[in-house]
Amino acid sequence: MTARFDVLRYPWVRRLVVSRWPQYLVRVTLLALFLLAVLAGWLGTPVGNRNFAIVGVWIAWWAVLILVAVPFLGRAWCSVCPLPLPGEWLQQGSLLGPRGRGGWSLGRRWPRRWRHIWLQNAGFTALALFSAVILTRPGVTAWVLLGLVLLAVGVSLVYERRAFCRYLCPVGGFIGLYAQAAPLELRVKDPAVCAAHTEKACYTGNEQGFGCPWGTFPLGMVRNDVCGLCFECLRTCTYDNLALNIRPLGADLAQRRGAKLDEAFKAFILLGSALTYAAVFLGPWGALKDAAYDVGAPSWWGYAALLVGLSWVILPGLFALGVWAGRPRLPWRRAFTVLAYALVPLGLAMWAAFSLAFVAASVAYVLPVLSDPFGWGWDLLGTAGWAWRPVLDGWLPLLQAGLLALGALGSVRTARGIGETWGWPRAVYPVAGYVALMTGGMLWLLLG
Amino acid sequence: MRNFGEWRWGIGLVVAVLVLGLPVPQPQAEPQERVFRVTARQFAFEPAVLQVNPGDRVVIELRSSDVVHGLYVEGYDVEAVAEPGQPDRIVFVADRPGTYRLRCSVTCGDLHPFMVGKLRVGRNPWLWKGAALALWGVTLALFAARPRTREGGR
Numbered sequence: 001m002t003a004r005f006d007v008l009r010y011p012w013v014r015r016l017v018v019s020r021w022p023q024y025l026v027r028v029t030l031l032a033l034f035l036l037a038v039l040a041g042w043l044g045t046p047v048g049n050r051n052f053a054i055v056g057v058w059i060a061w062w063a064v065l066i067l068v069a070v071p072f073l074g075r076a077w078c079s080v081c082p083l084p085l086p087g088e089w090l091q092q093g094s095l096l097g098p099r100g101r102g103g104w105s106l107g108r109r110w111p112r113r114w115r116h117i118w119l120q121n122a123g124f125t126a127l128a129l130f131s132a133v134i135l136t137r138p139g140v141t142a143w144v145l146l147g148l149v150l151l152a153v154g155v156s157l158v159y160e161r162r163a164f165c166r167y168l169c170p171v172g173g174f175i176g177l178y179a180q181a182a183p184l185e186l187r188v189k190d191p192a193v194c195a196a197h198t199e200k201a202c203y204t205g206n207e208q209g210f211g212c213p214w215g216t217f218p219l220g221m222v223r224n225d226v227c228g229l230c231f232e233c234l235r236t237c238t239y240d241n242l243a244l245n246i247r248p249l250g251a252d253l254a255q256r257r258g259a260k261l262d263e264a265f266k267a268f269i270l271l272g273s274a275l276t277y278a279a280v281f282l283g284p285w286g287a288l289k290d291a292a293y294d295v296g297a298p299s300w301w302g303y304a305a306l307l308v309g310l311s312w313v314i315l316p317g318l319f320a321l322g323v324w325a326g327r328p329r330l331p332w333r334r335a336f337t338v339l340a341y342a343l344v345p346l347g348l349a350m351w352a353a354f355s356l357a358f359v360a361a362s363v364a365y366v367l368p369v370l371s372d373p374f375g376w377g378w379d380l381l382g383t384a385g386w387a388w389r390p391v392l393d394g395w396l397p398l399l400q401a402g403l404l405a406l407g408a409l410g411s412v413r414t415a416r417g418i419g420e421t422w423g424w425p426r427a428v429y430p431v432a433g434y435v436a437l438m439t440g441g442m443l444w445l446l447l448g
Numbered sequence: 449m450r451n452f453g454e455w456r457w458g459i460g461l462v463v464a465v466l467v468l469g470l471p472v473p474q475p476q477a478e479p480q481e482r483v484f485r486v487t488a489r490q491f492a493f494e495p496a497v498l499q500v501n502p503g504d505r506v507v508i509e510l511r512s513s514d515v516v517h518g519l520y521v522e523g524y525d526v527e528a529v530a531e532p533g534q535p536d537r538i539v540f541v542a543d544r545p546g547t548y549r550l551r552c553s554v555t556c557g558d559l560h561p562f563m564v565g566k567l568r569v570g571r572n573p574w575l576w577k578g579a580a581l582a583l584w585g586v587t588l589a590l591f592a593a594r595p596r597t598r599e600g601g602r
Contacts, residue, residue, distance in 0.1 A: 049561055136558040281562045282549075286492020289559055293491075361551060362561050388553060390522055397546070398468070401578030405464070409585030416589065432586050439582040447547060447575045 006189075006243040008234075017231045017244065020097050023080060031082035034145065036373060041142025045375025049365045049388075052373035053138035057145070060366050063359040065175075066351055074182030075175055078228040083148050084165055087156030088213070098207060105156055110163040110215070116262045120173030121269055125311065127170050128273045129304050132280065132292035162213040165228060176225035177266045178348045180252035180341070181410070185245050186227050186234075187218070193241045194219035202233040202242075209235030218242060223258040250410055253341045254417030261333070264340035265316065267347055271438060272311025274350040278445040282357050318437075319343075322430030329424045338422060342415035342431045343438075349407020350442050353400040357446060360392040400446050408439045456592040460584070467580045472573040474545050479503035486510050486550075486565070488517035488530060490557045493550055493565035500542045502570040511535045518553030521567055527553050545570040 008014045016022055033056065041053035048054035069077045089095055093103030127134065127144070134140050152164040165172050188194050194202075202218050205211035209232045212218070216226045218233050234242050252258070279285065280292045280303075291299035320336055328335030364386070369375075371384040378384065392399070415431035418424075482504050487494045488511065500506055510519045510528040512535075520527045523544060528536035550565035 047555055048558060049555060132559065132562075136561070282564060284493070284496035284550075284565045286489075286494070286496065286563075289491050289562055293559055361549075389525075390520075390551070393523060393525075397574035397578070401574055401581055404578060405581040405585040408582045409589045412586050412589035428590060432590055436583070436586055439586075440579060443575060443578045443582065447572060447578055 074179030345410030
């Protein structure tokens with residue numbers, strides 16, 4: 001086992017995560033901001049860059065999520081996400097911690113045939129198809145946010161635990177895949193202690209905390225995708241047998257266990273949508289923007305075919321050809337699945353590079369909108385009139401080029417690790433070719 | 449080889465810095481005046497890509513065919529604002545090679561933040577440097593970096 005550093009050895013860190021209050025206060029604050037976004041979307045100005053629904057969600061939140069939270073903290077966003085909070089309150093019959101009485105949920109188990117992330121893949125693709133509208137029209141953003149909360153509430157009232165987060169949330173699948181590259185993990189310290197523990201309080205819950213809301217038994221956890229960093233297991237474990245480790249980047253990606261075809265496809269969906277977004281939102285092609293925006297028009301169907309075809313057919317198809325050319329020593333489908341995880345570092349870098357350009361051009365809207373969230377002419381902070389100017393001028397190409405180069409390096413390095421894990425040294429060559437192609441394409445779209 | 453293994457990240461970083469510092473040859477054309485008549489409409493500039501050589505004096509005459517639009521040149525910090533029937537004009541010397549986005553600077557509708565064009569001044573050094581850097585990253589990962597396995601390499 002490579003070097004890990006358990007940050008829970010610091011008593012203040014342990015207190016911070018084991019206590020419910022810090023997490024709860026952050027979540028409630030975020031829920032209030034979420035409600036503000038919904039109200040601003042309905043009642044505020046329809047001008048997106050003057051409305052908190054657009055600027056607060058798609059610029060401020062997105063920048064924090066993709067540039068900080070996911071790359072460095074993995075699923076940390078999920079631990080404070082407000083979307084499932086109302087549903088959890090109803091499901092648990094409690095606002096803060098176990099109360100010894102049940103909630104208002106039927107508590108059914110999530111159906112076995114739906115225990116995968118294909119629905120999340122489809123949900124993410126659907127959002128991507130309508131993204132030009134969702135990202136620019138406050139009212140639509142408000143309805144999408146509210147729809148996600150209502151869906152989470154409905155699922156919580158029928159099913160146990162956070163089934164919405166694990167199997168349905170379109171952002172959750174995205175975060176879960178890329179969290180596997182993050183330098184933070186929650187893991188069992190001594191598997192023997194868990195194996196001998198008959199109560200399994202981390203899964204079933206006790207008076208200190210709920211059973212794992214993600215339906216994960218920590219002993220069996222080998223990747224970050226199934227851990228929402230909610231820290232319930234830290235609260236329930238009676239043996240102090242869990243660690244919150246700092247670890248090397250990409251530590252989950254090359255290991256033997258836990259690779260799944262649905263997640264492998266998520267890698268291609270994310271590559272395809274990053275390329276498409278870079279072309280639509282940062283490219284000079286007006287017709288492409290019109291096509292993405294005119295939902296239902298013939299040109300929009302063309303855009304939809306491009307996005308779906310690229311993400312679900314062309315990119316995985318090209319990769320499959322590469323896998324075949326690499327003469328895998330394991331069943332072909334298995335080889336495709338395990339090797340697709342090598343694309344995670346590059347995919348994350350592509351999203352970060354795209355988001356940097358997007359955020360650099362739009363972050364100047366944040367302070368004016370905080371001062372006037374509804375676009376009603378308020379000036380709460382005295383910043384409502386601040387002029388728009390892009391930031392990072394001059395530094396942006398260097399940062400984007402550096403990110404993409406690091407992503408390419410990380411992906412090929414991971415492919416070597418996968419090849420070593422599976423006794424398939426040739427695995428690295430198709431990945432290197434594929435990574436060079438993807439990186440070149442993204443460089444051209446962002447910097448060309 | 450063992451010594452190289454111990455120094456690989458240092459060497460990799462030095463090469464990366466060298467790649468970033470390498471000059472990219474630019475076209476040696478005599479500077480001239482380039483006049484572009486750019487029409488803005490929701491949500492595009494036409495023409496969308498302006499190509500000039502380093503040192504050229506660039507004149508952009510901005511016209512709007514629908515609502516008020518701005519044209520802000522990133523990297524040069526110059527801006528024109530045109531109303532329908534009232535064109536505007538900016539003049540500047542394109543003395544820095546690279547690709548710079550032209551952005552609408554006046555809120556003009558839903559897709560306003562994404563109303564983008566490009567000004568290409570000579571060859572874009574960042575495109576070439578980025579490609580070289582990525583290629584170096586792939587090479588380093590292929591032949592020098594220890595693979596990332598569950599055990600973090602051997």
